[in-house]
Amino acid sequence: MANQPQQLTLPPPRTYTRTDFTALRAFVQRLPAATIARLYYDPERSPHAASADAMERFLGTMRDDLVHLALLHGSSVLADHLRASIKQHGSAKLTAMTLRMVEQASTLAAAVPLVTHPVHLWFRPLIAQRLNGEGIGTLGALVDYCNARGGSWWRSVPRIGALRARTLVAWLRRHEATLGAKVAADVDTTSLVPASASEGKGDERVIVIGGDPSEPRLAPFEHLVVPAALSGATGVNRAANFAFVRAEHDLAAVHAYLHRYRDRPTTLRACFRWGGAARR
Incomplete structure (x- = not known):
């Protein structure tokens, strides 16, 4: 046979x-x-x-x-x-x-990035560990996390600063074709501009809170900028070397805290109501 x-x-x-x-x-x-x-x-x-x-x-x-x-x-x-x-x-x-x-x-x-790939396949261990600590296990989850939280997404991830966040977002955008997921256009890492740098320069995106009490100025929370003297940047409770959250001033720390509840609108509303009651 x-x-x-x-x-x-x-x-x-x-x-x-x-x-x-x-x-x-x-x-x-x-x-x-x-x-x-x-x-x-x-x-x-x-x-x-x-x-x-x-x-x-x-x-x-x-x-x-x-x-x-x-x-x-x-x-x-x-x-x-x-x-x-x-x-x-x-x-x-x-x-x-x-x-x-x-x-x-x-x-x-050469492998191409896919949304199902774990972040540790493409990023260094320390970065992957920090992302995993916030429940960001895959590249697709990272894209979703950025899109849900906007330009300040990195503030709620311990020790992921603006420069590293900018690098991660740029990398995701370079591989949008293979990922099949797009980072939203409004996801950037432009930090809040210090009050001293924004006053008198015609920057309409930033509204400074403070100054003359007889002329109060209000703005949406995402656009608030506190005068340097009141920011807490040089406060005694500011860790210079090994900060758990990369927050340069008190307002950035508040952003980092609230971003943890960005997908829980009821909790967010409660935070803002409590803040309003405290001011009164």
Whole structure:
């Protein structure tokens, strides 16, 4: 009986994240595997970073995967160089320059961000931990969180400052096509302008509260700016080095607190009613 042709099922191609590529560059530059695991991964979420040996095996496998793709898709000169290196050393020995060439030739291995991806796949462990602490576990959840809270979304995430928030939002916007989710246009990280910087400069977006008591000025809460002398920025209860919430003054601290209840309108209304009663 003649042998029947068998249908071969190939496994899906292995993919790697931006963090993996960064780690591989450090590996090629002879940074110890234990150091790479500590700098770029959370061992609890990345089993391949649980030990130095596991980290080295993972990066060695990644290097071999990329070299294989480069042999298939790269230039003949690069392929000849890689084959000679493999023949001499048993595996391709890469430099920073040849690694860049291999990466360019192996773009099929690069993963694209998806809304279902956990944040730790794309952001450094400390950032991912802080996001997870607020219940932001995936990239899609981060987009939703930003859209629900607007430009000051980062104030309710401990130790995520304006600069890092701006970087995260810009990254999300660059990958809107693959994420299939869009960050709202009004999500920016423009901090509240200090009163001293806004007065007399024609900035109609900011209304300063304070000044002459005989001419009170009111504004929506999101647009309030307190004069520097009354802001509490230099108060005795302001932690300069290891602040739990990145709030430069008292009003920013209030924003950070209220943002935790942005999706609970009843609680928010109660906060504002209590604040109004306190003023009276």
